[in-house]
Amino acid sequence: xxxxxxxxxxxxxxxxxxxxxxxxxxxxxxxxxxxxxxxxxxxxxxxxxxxxxxxxxxxxxxxxxxxxxxxxxxxxxxxxxxxxxxxxxxxxxxxxxxxxxxxxxxxxxxxxxxxxx
Numbered sequence: 001x002x003x004x005x006x007x008x009x010x011x012x013x014x015x016x017x018x019x020x021x022x023x024x025x026x027x028x029x030x031x032x033x034x035x036x037x038x039x040x041x042x043x044x045x046x047x048x049x050x051x052x053x054x055x056x057x058x059x060x061x062x063x064x065x066x067x068x069x070x071x072x073x074x075x076x077x078x079x080x081x082x083x084x085x086x087x088x089x090x091x092x093x094x095x096x097x098x099x100x101x102x103x104x105x106x107x108x109x110x111x112x113x114x115x116x117x
Contacts (some may be wrong), residue, residue, distance in 0.1 A: 033109070037102035045095035052090035057083045 060082050063070040074082075 049091035056086035
């Protein structure tokens with residue numbers, strides 16, 4: 001018992017239609033990758049920002065309680081600025097690096113698609 005030849009031909013043609021994509025489909029695929037690139041950048045940036053917030057909060061809060069100069073000069077606003085500056089910097093640096101890496105991958109993919117045509 002096998003697959004009827006008509007069904008087999010439909011499946012083969014359907015599979016081949018996915019392999020040979022039109023220019024519009026290529027553009028749509030690249031736009032989808034760019035959108036995923038933005039989401040990936042935000043996700044990675046947020047992850048590193050939370051890590052940086054914890055890593056900078058612990059020594060800042062310990063210093064404010066143990067070091068006399070920090071106890072006298074760093075009020076709550078200064079502590080918040082130190083912690084938030086570290087996390088903001090981590091977010092933007094990571095998001096920028098991730099975006100550039102993704103753009104490089106997309107550029108290589110675009111070049112490969114252009115060469116195929």
